Amino acid sequence: xxxxxxTQPGMFVQEKEAVTLDCTYxxxxxxxxxFWYKQPSSGEMIFLIYQGSYDQQNAxxxxxxxxxxxxxxxxxLVISASQLGDSAMYFCAMWGLYSSASxxxxxxxxxxxxxx
Amino acid sequence: EPEVxxxxxxxVTQMGQExxxxxxxxxxxxxxxxxxxxLGQKVEFLVSFYxxxxxxxxxxxxxxxxxxxxxxxxxxxxxRSTKLEDSAMYFCASSEGRTGQEKLFFGSGTQLSVx
Numbered sequence: 001x002x003x004x005x006x007t008q009p010g011m012f013v014q015e016k017e018a019v020t021l022d023c024t025y026x027x028x029x030x031x032x033x034x035f036w037y038k039q040p041s042s043g044e045m046i047f048l049i050y051q052g053s054y055d056q057q058n059a060x061x062x063x064x065x066x067x068x069x070x071x072x073x074x075x076x077l078v079i080s081a082s083q084l085g086d087s088a089m090y091f092c093a094m095w096g097l098y099s100s101a102s103x104x105x106x107x108x109x110x111x112x113x114x115x116x
Numbered sequence: 117e118p119e120v121x122x123x124x125x126x127x128v129t130q131m132g133q134e135x136x137x138x139x140x141x142x143x144x145x146x147x148x149x150x151x152x153x154x155l156g157q158k159v160e161f162l163v164s165f166y167x168x169x170x171x172x173x174x175x176x177x178x179x180x181x182x183x184x185x186x187x188x189x190x191x192x193x194x195x196r197s198t199k200l201e202d203s204a205m206y207f208c209a210s211s212e213g214r215t216g217q218e219k220l221f222f223g224s225g226t227q228l229s230v231x
Binding site for chain 2: 035037042043044045046047050091093100101102103104105106107108109
């Protein structure tokens with residue numbers, strides 16, 4: 001079975017600072033993928049970044065990067081130079097070749113609040 | 117950018133009534149999903165759908181739930197006899213290929229309130 005754990009229910013960060021949102025996972029699948037989604041107060045789910053388990057380099061998308069440490073089974077999201085618009089819920093999610101071949105499963109989320 | 121469209125954005129119904137939540141996935145996508153999120157809780161998988169049949173479903177997706185792709189564009193979730201605990205935000209999603217390397221595109225959700 002797969003499991004995604006986000007241990008930070010809420011975080012406060014000063015605007016323009018970098019922030020790291022933690023995500024650890026557990027899987028026995030030989031191939032898997034990790035996603036981060038943002039959910040602003042308006043409710044929609046916005047894709048941010050993806051990391052495949054066999055990708056050699058950490059994924060980056062603009063101000064978002066994924067700190068993938070396979071041996072530690074962690075896939076932390078790093079947001080550089082945070083902005084007020086980054087205030088939202090952030091969900092880590094994963095797909096597994098055998099355990100969840102037709103879906104992605106989500107962690108419990110971290111609510112990020114950016115202070116001006 | 118193309119988007120997944122869900123209607124209605126809000127639905128209020130009486131316990132025991134049937135509801136149909138509608139979704140228009142992105143036109144070239146082949147895989148479709150329903151998720152739900154009870155207020156303040158995690159996003160839970162309900163069902164995935166491909167080639168006009170269910171690929172996978174969760175324990176939540178019992179006999180009260182059904183999905184259908186009645187034509188080439190719509191994807192619907194039906195709850196036959198709603199319960200109070202069905203109150204949640206329901207998200208439709210689609211992906212071009214089988215998820216793994218394909219990101220899921222989510223709609224804006226339908227907030228279902230069962231009274």
